[in-house]
Amino acid sequence: MELGISYFGNRIMRHFRRDLEDIRARHFTYVVHTFSENDQVFYKQTMAEMVQATKDAGLTAWVDPWGVGRVFGGEAFSNFTGLNPDSVQVANDGIITHCACPNAPKFREFMAKWIADAKEIGGEILFWDEPHFYMPSWLGGRPGTWACTCPHCRARWDERHPGKPFPNELTEELSEAREDWLFDFLRFLTDETAKVGLPSAICLLPTSSDHPEAASNWEKAAALPNVSVIGTDPYWCFSHVHRTVEDFVRPQTEKLMKVAREHNLHAQMWLQGFKIPAGREPELQAAVDVFIENGCRDIAVWGFDSCQHISWIRPDNPEKTWATVCDALARVKDLE
Numbered sequence: 001m002e003l004g005i006s007y008f009g010n011r012i013m014r015h016f017r018r019d020l021e022d023i024r025a026r027h028f029t030y031v032v033h034t035f036s037e038n039d040q041v042f043y044k045q046t047m048a049e050m051v052q053a054t055k056d057a058g059l060t061a062w063v064d065p066w067g068v069g070r071v072f073g074g075e076a077f078s079n080f081t082g083l084n085p086d087s088v089q090v091a092n093d094g095i096i097t098h099c100a101c102p103n104a105p106k107f108r109e110f111m112a113k114w115i116a117d118a119k120e121i122g123g124e125i126l127f128w129d130e131p132h133f134y135m136p137s138w139l140g141g142r143p144g145t146w147a148c149t150c151p152h153c154r155a156r157w158d159e160r161h162p163g164k165p166f167p168n169e170l171t172e173e174l175s176e177a178r179e180d181w182l183f184d185f186l187r188f189l190t191d192e193t194a195k196v197g198l199p200s201a202i203c204l205l206p207t208s209s210d211h212p213e214a215a216s217n218w219e220k221a222a223a224l225p226n227v228s229v230i231g232t233d234p235y236w237c238f239s240h241v242h243r244t245v246e247d248f249v250r251p252q253t254e255k256l257m258k259v260a261r262e263h264n265l266h267a268q269m270w271l272q273g274f275k276i277p278a279g280r281e282p283e284l285q286a287a288v289d290v291f292i293e294n295g296c297r298d299i300a301v302w303g304f305d306s307c308q309h310i311s312w313i314r315p316d317n318p319e320k321t322w323a324t325v326c327d328a329l330a331r332v333k334d335l336e
């Protein structure tokens, strides 16, 4: 006799309720719920129940377009890109990428529907996480290429520089245009979010020569009319990024806090709680100290239980990482 059963436990309510108690006991005041394209199709009502449980526990429910269109951060794939080859980014080698194009009208329509669904499941704040153009150095990228050269981007270029041919290289002018297109996409998202009566939080990728596809002129995001929170996530020892708290977390924190102050926005800093190499756990406390020293009073950690269920980003020592994160945050929880 064999008795088989399928198992995929991370959306099981009785597990979530137990984790939620743990989250509350550790003094967290809000939960950022990942709401991927997969969740949107197959787990929508489940997500609504999780969001409601979060609110019932007295915590604020944020909703995050995790990996949606592969334009946002997250360990999730996109279905949109497979279904809409006319709306994906095209690299300079003429081959399509696995990322939707922020300039494609169909992708904007898709995001408007995602926003409506995030509202429907009860989200209280929508979290625009790490918006970026195609990253050749990231999962699924082709090293040495760049995007986007799709017809939608070419049309936007023609509007911007009438009569000037679309560059064959990623020139400074094209990089500037691309960054402005990303902010234009953020404007669309935050305006749509405001239309459904919700506030927007934006988390910008840290400025880094590793990722020129990310926006570096953060003040342009901060100046958008419907943004309430601005943040960044300077993960300093992830993958090929091996920096220190002092040479990476500190300058990115200083930059974020300055932009937030100048635009009178609530500032949020993300603490790396995943993929921490063995022996470097004490740096978590050092990073929290940097956030606090710079005046930040909203620190979020990615993610619960140090993401040990995601083997791809599991820390070398998950228990020690999670305990260090929780200790570091418990020390600052009552600061005004």
Ligand SMILES: [Zn+2]
Pocket: 088, 089, 090, 101, 102, 103, 104, 148, 149, 150, 151, 152, 153, 154
């Ligand atoms: Zn494009």
